[in-house]
Amino acid sequence: GAGVSQTPSNKVTEKGKYVELRCDPISGHTALYWYRQSLGQGPEFLIYFQGTGAADDSGLPNDRFFAVRPEGSVSTLKIQRTERGDSAVYLCASSSSLGYEQFFGPGTRLTVL
Amino acid sequence: GDSVTQMEGPVTLSEEAFLTINCTYTATGYPSLFWYVQYPGEGLQLLLKATKADDKGSNKGFEATYRKETTSFHLEKGSVQVSDSAVYFCALSGDYGNNRLAFGKGNQVVVIP
Numbered sequence: 456g457a458g459v460s461q462t463p464s465n466k467v468t469e470k471g472k473y474v475e476l477r478c479d480p481i482s483g484h485t486a487l488y489w490y491r492q493s494l495g496q497g498p499e500f501l502i503y504f505q506g507t508g509a510a511d512d513s514g515l516p517n518d519r520f521f522a523v524r525p526e527g528s529v530s531t532l533k534i535q536r537t538e539r540g541d542s543a544v545y546l547c548a549s550s551s552s553l554g555y556e557q558f559f560g561p562g563t564r565l566t567v568l
Numbered sequence: 569g570d571s572v573t574q575m576e577g578p579v580t581l582s583e584e585a586f587l588t589i590n591c592t593y594t595a596t597g598y599p600s601l602f603w604y605v606q607y608p609g610e611g612l613q614l615l616l617k618a619t620k621a622d623d624k625g626s627n628k629g630f631e632a633t634y635r636k637e638t639t640s641f642h643l644e645k646g647s648v649q650v651s652d653s654a655v656y657f658c659a660l661s662g663d664y665g666n667n668r669l670a671f672g673k674g675n676q677v678v679v680i681p
Binding site: 458459486488490495496497498499500503511514546548550556557559560561562 | 659674
C-alpha cells in the first residue's frame with residue numbers, strides 16, 4: 456500500500472516569503488507528526504496531531520510556524536516570513552495510534568535564499 | 569529534557585566486520601528506545617525497538633539491548649554487508665503521552681567491499 460507522501464520534494468524560496476508543505480499520511484492513521492532535520496543533525500520534533508487537533512505543538516520554534524489538519528488526514532505545515540535558518544528537511548510521519556510505529560515520508564527539502 | 573547522544577563521526581569498515589554504534593540517553597520515567605535507518609535516497613525506517621529495561625530488539629541481523637543501569641542502547645551487527653551502508657539514528661520516546669521521538673545526530677556507516 457501507499458506510504459506517507461510529502462509534496463513538494465524540494466522547495467526553494469526567498470527570505471521573507473510564505474511556504475506551505477504538504478503531508479499525506481497512510482490511510483487510516485490517526486496520529487501525524489512533523490519533524491525538522493537540519494544538516495548533520497537528527498530530526499527534531501515540531502508538532503503532533505491526533506485526529507484533527509494539534510495535541511502538542513511545543514516543538515514549533517516560533518509563531519511563524521503553523522500546521523493544520525482540518526479533516527484528520529492531510530496536514531499542511533505553513534511557514535511565514537521565511538528566514539535562512541529555516542532551511543532544512545521537513546519530515547512527516549504517521550502512525551495508526553499511540554504506541555505504534557511511526558512511518559516516515561521522504562521529506563521536503565526547504566531552501567531559503 | 570530528554571535527549572540522545574550518539575558517538576561522533578562516520579563509521580567506515582570492511583565487509584563482514586563487526587559493527588557497534590554507541591547510544592546513550594537521558595530521560596525521565598521509562599522511555600521506549602529505537603534505532604532508525606536511512607538508506608541512500610530513502611526515508612527513515614524503523615530498524616528495531618525495545619520498550620523496557622533488558623529488552624533486546626533485533627532485526628536484519630542487528631541487535632540492541634535496553635540497559636537502564638548504563639542508560640544505553642548500543643547497536644551491533646556481527647557481520648556487515650555493503651547493503652548496510654546507511655545513516656543510523658538512535659531515538660527515544662518518553663512519557664509525553666504522544667510518542668514523539670527525540671533523535672540522536674545519527675552516524676553515517678560506510679561498508680567497503
